[in-house]
Amino acid sequence: MSVLTEISENLQKGKAKIVKQLVQQAIDEGIPVKQILDEGLLSGMSVIGEKFKNNEVFVPEVLVAACAMNMGAALLKPLMAQEGVEAAGKVCIGTVKGDLHDIGKNLVKMMMEGKGLEVVDLGTDVSPEAYIDAAQNQGCQVICCSALFTTTMGVMEEVVKAAETAGIRDKVKIMVGGAPVTQDFCEKIGADKYTPDAATAADAAVELCKAI
Amino acid sequence: MTQKELLFSALRHETTPRAPWVPFADVHAGKLIGADAQQVLTDEDTLLKALLEVNRLYKPDGQPVVFDLQLEAEILGCELAWAADGPPSVASHPLADTMTVPCLCTLPKPEQGRLPLVLNVMRKMKELVGETTALYGLICGPFTLASHLRGNDLFMDMYDDEDYVHDLLNYCTQCGKAMSDMFLEAGMDVIAVVDPLVSQISSSHFEEFLAEPYTELFAHIRSKNAFNSFFVCGDATRNIEVMCKTAPDSISVDENVDILAAKNITDLLCESNSCGMYGKSWMCPPYIGEIETLIQQAKEYQYILVYQIIGQLEDSYDFEGMMETGKAMTALAGAVREKMASCFGADALYLAAGGCGICSRCAKLDDQPCRFPQKALASLEAYGIDVSSLAAAANMKYINGSDTVTYFAAVLFHEKEV
Numbered sequence A: 001m002s003v004l005t006e007i008s009e010n011l012q013k014g015k016a017k018i019v020k021q022l023v024q025q026a027i028d029e030g031i032p033v034k035q036i037l038d039e040g041l042l043s044g045m046s047v048i049g050e051k052f053k054n055n056e057v058f059v060p061e062v063l064v065a066a067c068a069m070n071m072g073a074a075l076l077k078p079l080m081a082q083e084g085v086e087a088a089g090k091v092c093i094g095t096v097k098g099d100l101h102d103i104g105k106n107l108v109k110m111m112m113e114g115k116g117l118e119v120v121d122l123g124t125d126v127s128p129e130a131y132i133d134a135a136q137n138q139g140c141q142v143i144c145c146s147a148l149f150t151t152t153m154g155v156m157e158e159v160v161k162a163a164e165t166a167g168i169r170d171k172v173k174i175m176v177g178g179a180p181v182t183q184d185f186c187e188k189i190g191a192d193k194y195t196p197d198a199a200t201a202a203d204a205a206v207e208l209c210k211a212i
Numbered sequence B: 001m002t003q004k005e006l007l008f009s010a011l012r013h014e015t016t017p018r019a020p021w022v023p024f025a026d027v028h029a030g031k032l033i034g035a036d037a038q039q040v041l042t043d044e045d046t047l048l049k050a051l052l053e054v055n056r057l058y059k060p061d062g063q064p065v066v067f068d069l070q071l072e073a074e075i076l077g078c079e080l081a082w083a084a085d086g087p088p089s090v091a092s093h094p095l096a097d098t099m100t101v102p103c104l105c106t107l108p109k110p111e112q113g114r115l116p117l118v119l120n121v122m123r124k125m126k127e128l129v130g131e132t133t134a135l136y137g138l139i140c141g142p143f144t145l146a147s148h149l150r151g152n153d154l155f156m157d158m159y160d161d162e163d164y165v166h167d168l169l170n171y172c173t174q175c176g177k178a179m180s181d182m183f184l185e186a187g188m189d190v191i192a193v194v195d196p197l198v199s200q201i202s203s204s205h206f207e208e209f210l211a212e213p214y215t216e217l218f219a220h221i222r223s224k225n226a227f228n229s230f231f232v233c234g235d236a237t238r239n240i241e242v243m244c245k246t247a248p249d250s251i252s253v254d255e256n257v258d259i260l261a262a263k264n265i266t267d268l269l270c271e272s273n274s275c276g277m278y279g280k281s282w283m284c285p286p287y288i289g290e291i292e293t294l295i296q297q298a299k300e301y302q303y304i305l306v307y308q309i310i311g312q313l314e315d316s317y318d319f320e321g322m323m324e325t326g327k328a329m330t331a332l333a334g335a336v337r338e339k340m341a342s343c344f345g346a347d348a349l350y351l352a353a354g355g356c357g358i359c360s361r362c363a364k365l366d367d368q369p370c371r372f373p374q375k376a377l378a379s380l381e382a383y384g385i386d387v388s389s390l391a392a393a394a395n396m397k398y399i400n401g402s403d404t405v406t407y408f409a410a411v412l413f414h415e416k417e418v
Helices: A003-013 A016-028 A033-054 A058-083 A103-113 A127-136 A154-167 A185-187 A198-211 B003-010 B028-032 B037-042 B044-058 B071-075 B115-129 B142-150 B153-160 B162-184 B194-201 B203-223 B237-244 B258-266 B291-299 B321-337 B387-393
Strands: A092-094 A118-121 A142-146 A173-178 B062-064 B136-140 B192-193 B227-231 B249-253 B303-312 B349-352 B404-413
Touching: A003 A016, A003 A033, A003 A058, A016 A033, A016 A058, A016 A154, A016 B237, A033 A058, A033 A198, A058 A103, A058 B153, A092 A103, A092 A127, A092 A198, A092 B003, A092 B044, A103 A198, A118 B003, A127 A142, A127 A154, A127 B153, A142 A198, A154 A173, A154 A185, A173 A185, A173 A198, A185 B303, B003 B136, B003 B227, B028 B037, B028 B044, B037 B044, B044 B115, B071 B115, B071 B136, B071 B142, B071 B162, B115 B136, B115 B162, B136 B142, B136 B162, B136 B227, B142 B153, B142 B162, B142 B194, B153 B162, B153 B249, B162 B192, B162 B203, B192 B203, B194 B237, B203 B227, B227 B321, B237 B258, B303 B387, B321 B349, B321 B404, B387 B404
Parallel strands: A092 A118, A092 A142, A142 A173, B062 B136, B136 B192, B192 B227, B227 B249
Antiparallel strands: B303 B404, B349 B404
16 A cells, blocks of 8 residues: 555544654655645545545544644645645635634634645634635635524625625635525525535635636 | 323323424523523523413423523533523633543532522423423533533544543533433423534444433433433434434434434334334234334335325314224224235235234233234334325325324235225
């Protein structure tokens, strides 16, 4: 088994320490950094994402896999900068104002990182202004809003409006998601993309970043 | 039969004239009287007034007294963030940076947090509507409570430190028992253990970490002569079976669960004895045979004749009327078998609603052979047939108007001679 396949398989099992060792081994063997990232870490995370979408693995399995990915990615990061490997795009994500639930938001963030995106995590209870600020000052191409309650998802509409007011609506795409959010709601508030699960959200964000 | 008794009957897994009605009015109760979520969850008079309005308006068979999964967490040191139109959220996790399990001496006591308010309202509700309405006391399930205390790291702990998770869940289970005891003391009839996060883990993680705590918790509630219910939120379809195995009196789910898949599981779990007939008749499990074999047998037939009998009830509590219709169905099924046998061939399979019923007491109970093997009828359910799906497939109605009860029966046969 190639070291890249081993990285992918151990990542899927959440074996963080082994993944870290194997990534180091791959670096030492002279495998290009981009290849270690794509064919080792991201390919493993992609399998986890697909399984999560199909109800084959659940929150704990995704979290341990993402932890393993992060351990491996930490070794690659300085080398990527040196070799000029660029992220697939830059996204900011947060749970909207008044809402403190972050399990879903964290899963989406991990899946997006698993697709090679750079993700700015704004945390929970995020005001519309904070999303706009991140988009304007940190160059995020996509804003992702999460909410668990029907009572807080209304804030997403304020984010769309704030982007209009700030004059950046044509430069940034707005994604929405969370238990009560639907395609209809997304259309009604004028957001760009609704996705029903974390893995689909990550794929959609990559597409949106490409399009901009 | 009062409304309350109707619900109790359902919780005892007896057949009831209609499905009991337990509207889940939580902060919505406040909305009915123009009070916001924080008012309804922090002010005794407002909460009581709102709950009484729910009772007056919806005439429930059962009613939750307060639905706030943060009640225990607040006492155990979590900070809450309040909202006007939703329940409060946990804003800090006291065990986030310390992998410890609190001392059992910290378990909630009646004078702590908002418990005095909640317990008072429970007592008053018992006094004012408890005669006819079954009252639900809701406690936070061990897994969700553990996540309130520990934060999202709990999910990682399930891989990195299983022993810690077991210990923390044990603490949360003891907390659940303490809360149940206080709620029962205040007059609650049913303890609902509410664990939304159960939908976020696999069945094997449920069995590893939650099977024991839940079995212990439900047994404890039952030992206090009270009913219990296992509440879950989100798509917990895959976990329904492992949840059932912890032996709650009932399971409560939301619209995310595939209700037909869930029903198949609960139907197959005849050991849970939901109809009270398990092991009581030659024609019921386990004596009737293995479910897989029976399903296979049923599938070998080419044709099925489905028929129904609709009984008129005086009202939705007319238990006697329901039993009468059941007997009429047994008689009709007997007549079909006796008088129409030539139409269906010798190897036809005759199935009816709710088991045999030919004898008032099955010979099996006295270890005797079946008295009327030529008449005995097994139920549709025993052969794994979902009757509501069957009704739909046969273009027949499963529900035929208010104050009616409908029974189904069927003949499975090979040759189409009718």
